[in-house]
Amino acid sequence: MPNKKGVEKLINKKGRRIDGxxxxxxxxxxxxxxxxxxxxxxxxxxxxxxxxxVGVYGPREVHPRHLSKYDKALFRxxxxxxxxxxxxxxxPAPSRREHELSxxxxxxxxxxxxxxxxxxTSIDVFIEVLQAEGGTRCAGITATSxxxxxxxxxxxxxxxxxxxGKIDGKIVLDLxxxxxxxxxxxxxxxxxxxxxxxxxxxxxxxxxxxxxxxxLQISIEGCKKINAIQREAIKNKYLVEKxxxxxxxxxxxxxx
Amino acid sequence: xxxxxxxxxxxxxxxLGVIEEFLPxxxxxxxxxxxxxSTIGHLLIDLFKKKISDNPSxxxxxxxxxxxxxxxxxxNIQDKNIVIKISQINxxxxxxxxxxxxxxxxxxxYVKTMFNAFKVGDFVRAKVISSTNKEFHLSTxxxxxxxxxxxxxxxxxxxxxxxxxxxxxxxxxxxxxKIVLGYEKGLD
Numbered sequence: 001m002p003n004k005k006g007v008e009k010l011i012n013k014k015g016r017r018i019d020g021x022x023x024x025x026x027x028x029x030x031x032x033x034x035x036x037x038x039x040x041x042x043x044x045x046x047x048x049x050x051x052x053x054v055g056v057y058g059p060r061e062v063h064p065r066h067l068s069k070y071d072k073a074l075f076r077x078x079x080x081x082x083x084x085x086x087x088x089x090x091x092p093a094p095s096r097r098e099h100e101l102s103x104x105x106x107x108x109x110x111x112x113x114x115x116x117x118x119x120x121t122s123i124d125v126f127i128e129v130l131q132a133e134g135g136t137r138c139a140g141i142t143a144t145s146x147x148x149x150x151x152x153x154x155x156x157x158x159x160x161x162x163x164x165g166k167i168d169g170k171i172v173l174d175l176x177x178x179x180x181x182x183x184x185x186x187x188x189x190x191x192x193x194x195x196x197x198x199x200x201x202x203x204x205x206x207x208x209x210x211x212x213x214x215x216l217q218i219s220i221e222g223c224k225k226i227n228a229i230q231r232e233a234i235k236n237k238y239l240v241e242k243x244x245x246x247x248x249x250x251x252x253x254x255x256x
Numbered sequence: 257x258x259x260x261x262x263x264x265x266x267x268x269x270x271x272l273g274v275i276e277e278f279l280p281x282x283x284x285x286x287x288x289x290x291x292x293x294s295t296i297g298h299l300l301i302d303l304f305k306k307k308i309s310d311n312p313s314x315x316x317x318x319x320x321x322x323x324x325x326x327x328x329x330x331x332n333i334q335d336k337n338i339v340i341k342i343s344q345i346n347x348x349x350x351x352x353x354x355x356x357x358x359x360x361x362x363x364x365x366y367v368k369t370m371f372n373a374f375k376v377g378d379f380v381r382a383k384v385i386s387s388t389n390k391e392f393h394l395s396t397x398x399x400x401x402x403x404x405x406x407x408x409x410x411x412x413x414x415x416x417x418x419x420x421x422x423x424x425x426x427x428x429x430x431x432x433x434k435i436v437l438g439y440e441k442g443l444d
Contacts (some may be wrong), residue, residue: 040317059317061353068390114285114294118319120390121353149268152314154294156285157269194269194292231267234296238313239265 010167010179017179019048023172024218026162029226031143031233033150041151043233045143048176049133054143056151059121073118077106077125079140085132101137102127108141108161108190108200114154123153134177135163141190141200146230150237158230161190161200162222164215166207171214173222187212189219193227196220262301266293272308281309318345320353320384320392327404328355328394330378335359335369340380340394355392357382362434364397373434379405381436399437406433416440 011017021027027048036042039055062068079101083092094102105127113123125147127140138161145159165175167183180186185205191198207215266272270293272284280286281302283295293299297312320326320342328340336359343349362373373396374380381404382394396402406415408424408431415422415431417440422431 041314059319065390070390120387120392121319149296150314152295152312152316154283154285155268156287156292156294158267192269194271195287234267235265238296 010182011170011172017167017172017176019176021174023170024221026174026222026225027176029142029229031146031229033146033233033237039147039151041147041149041153043143043147043150045139045146047135047139047142048174049131050129050136050139051131052136052139052143053128053130054140054147055126055128056123056144056147056153057126058123058151059118059153060124062120062122068120068122071119072115073113073120074122075106075110075113075115075125076122077102077109077127077144079105079127079129079137081129081132081136085129101140104200104202105137105141105144109144109148109159111197111199112145112156112159112192113148114156117154123148123151132177134175134180135188137161137200138163138174138188138190142226142230146233149234157192157194158227159190159199160193160223160227160230161188162219162226163188164219164222166205166211166215171211171218173218185211185215187215187219189216189223191220191223193224260299260301262299264299265297266299266310267296268292268294272299272310278306278308281307283310283312284308317352318348320345320355320387322384322387324384325381325401326355326384326392326394327379327381330374330376330380333370333374333376335371338370338374340382342392353392355382355384355394357394357396361385361393361395361397363402367434372432374403375406375409375431375433377407378403378433396434402434402436402439404436404439406431406435406439 030046032044035044036055041056043054045052059073079098083089129136141161163175164173165183165186167179175186185207187203190200272291280291284291285294293310295312296314297310300309300311324345326342327344328342331341332339338357340355342353342355359370367373381401382396385395386393410429411427413424413426
């Protein structure tokens with residue numbers, strides 16, 4: 001928070017950021033898989049103070065019908081921020097920013113989905129931001145790829161996203177809301193971890209070429225850490241489910 | 257991949273092997289000569305058939321293909337067309353797609369109007385004959401295809417096949433349908 005002088009140091013003398021993180025440290029991330037009953041696949045992510053719920057519906061019939069494609073599935077996504085997700089009430093109507101994020105998220109995930117397996121259908125993704133604290137698009141992408149896997153939709157890999165930026169002249173990983181606003185630059189990056197392909201690269205602010213390369217490097221390293229969290233979350237859901245089902249038949253056999 | 261054996265847990269993007277050693281099976285894909293998992297599941301290695309697959313832990317809504325037998329409910333009837341809401345494909349249920357059928361595909365014999373063959377609410381077993389124009393075109397030509405469960409248009413009770421006619425035991429109404437062979441046995 002700003003001090004009394006109104007001038008704020010984003011990095012203190014010890015090299016720590018406002019929330020106590022080092023320059024290349026991520027905020028704590030928690031992912032829950034399969035949280036919605038009516039959706040085919042879903043995920044809930046808590047990334048720092050970000051709280052995002054993602055639902056995946058489909059493959060299902062396309063409405064309106066004329067949008068359907070004869071050779072592949074139609075992939076649609078909707079990023080939406082709840083009116084209570086930010087400090088000042090946000091109008092629930094989709095803003096210019098939300099339209100843009102829906103588009104970039106859609107284009108970032110589509111290359112990993114085998115849409116050609118489901119012609120004439122649609123796969124619909126709904127990303128609902130319940131609480132925002134900077135980096136919601138990265139958290140949204142990360143959670144959506146987990147939700148797509150939970151829906152059973154064949155995908156090439158789990159897409160993972162992480163931002164990096166420049167604050168007080170230093171390149172740092174995973175900007176929070178205040179660092180994004182007061183800092184010099186912000187760059188979200190999404191990658192397909194297996195191949196290292198970049199599917200999203202946006203930038204707000206100014207980097208020199210060296211800074212850009214360093215920022216991209218630490219973003220990719222951050223993405224790989226988050227990818228491990230994604231796989232762990234899936235494992236927790238599916239292996240725990242299996243373990244909780246399996247012992248039951250044994251008990252009934254013993255009683256009989 | 258370390259400790260590769262049947263039954264281990266795999267997530268999308270995990271490398272399962274190379275195409276020289278295995279055929280890629282269900283839930284896998286090939287990229288640059290390597291086999292990767294595409295769904296959440298457990299690894300299944302068939303050393304006899306030399307096949308590696310990912311037995312999915314998740315389930316997915318099936319999509320009908322040409323030649324599939326589907327079961328659905330009639331939701332709309334016009335003179336020459338009906339709309340069927342498909343609820344089962346082959347033996348897998350849990351589908352929410354619609355198909356259409358033209359009067360010329362109802363039966364091998366001449367049918368003048370759809371109102372002589374179906375009523376709204378009937379359960380129909382049909383075959384997917386085409387998927388052109390973004391639609392699933394169905395057919396009930398053949399003795400094993402047609403209405404498998406019909407309801408009285410007067411009182412809504414289940415119709416029963418007796419004395420070569422479809423009869424409503426409640427209001428004694430006699431109705432016409434394109435029924436399957438063995439309608440009287442009921443839904444199996």
